[in-house]
Amino acid sequence: MKRSGLITTKIGMTRLYDDAGAAHPVTVLSVGDCTVIGNRTMDKNGYVANILGMREAKAKHVAKPQAVAADKAGVKPYRKVVEFRVSDECVIPTGTTLSAEHFVAGQFVDVQATSKGKGFQGAMKRHNFGGKEASHGVLKAHRSIGGTGMREWPGRVLKGKKMAGQMGNETVTVQNLKVFGIDATENLIFVEGAVPGANGTFVLVTDAIKKAQNDLPIPTKSGETTQVTETVAE
Numbered sequence: 001m002k003r004s005g006l007i008t009t010k011i012g013m014t015r016l017y018d019d020a021g022a023a024h025p026v027t028v029l030s031v032g033d034c035t036v037i038g039n040r041t042m043d044k045n046g047y048v049a050n051i052l053g054m055r056e057a058k059a060k061h062v063a064k065p066q067a068v069a070a071d072k073a074g075v076k077p078y079r080k081v082v083e084f085r086v087s088d089e090c091v092i093p094t095g096t097t098l099s100a101e102h103f104v105a106g107q108f109v110d111v112q113a114t115s116k117g118k119g120f121q122g123a124m125k126r127h128n129f130g131g132k133e134a135s136h137g138v139l140k141a142h143r144s145i146g147g148t149g150m151r152e153w154p155g156r157v158l159k160g161k162k163m164a165g166q167m168g169n170e171t172v173t174v175q176n177l178k179v180f181g182i183d184a185t186e187n188l189i190f191v192e193g194a195v196p197g198a199n200g201t202f203v204l205v206t207d208a209i210k211k212a213q214n215d216l217p218i219p220t221k222s223g224e225t226t227q228v229t230e231t232v233a234e
Contacts, residue, residue, distance in 0.1 A: 004084040005206035006102055007034045007054040012199050016180055026180050027195040029203055031187045036096045037075040049085045050092050053078030080202050090219040100182045100189045101221035108208035110175045113197035117169030127162040172196040176208050
């Protein structure tokens, strides 16, 4: 059984305390106005998915294809639109506004976001190279990467060679983060540990695929939600 994920925004980090008084570093994620704006069906699209939107926007502030698609679906355009593939029993009706209670305290989740961009960096910072010896005989080459090419064959730099270049600003997924707690009033999710990206970044949160998940609301937390227990082998 595969449930839908949520689109959230990263607020920042803080610390929370458990019943024993131990401090836990947590990342605060805001669910905000995350809404189901459409569905994919097996008959029409060949797969089943929920289409979620977040941060309502004016039509003039989104790309024309997105504005036209939203108009045809009879929903408002959103700045961030994401599809989450789900199983048949986890389809959520269009127009449903999701909340932080979609997840349960104690469960594990996978998060995905765009990491902070760090600009053009050398190989030592970008790839954790050790550098050359800091001794006599090494002249102004302590942080260089050494040889990169070949001789007669193949006579070129192979693709994938670790060299200096753009660092960060890429999609990063962190798995098996524990949900420390939920604030239903403020629509916040508290996830233990660090989440990639700067504050304000869109973060996709889904059930962890490598952990057993029990007693999760199916398809989500709402008036017609049913509790179904499922165990997935780790």
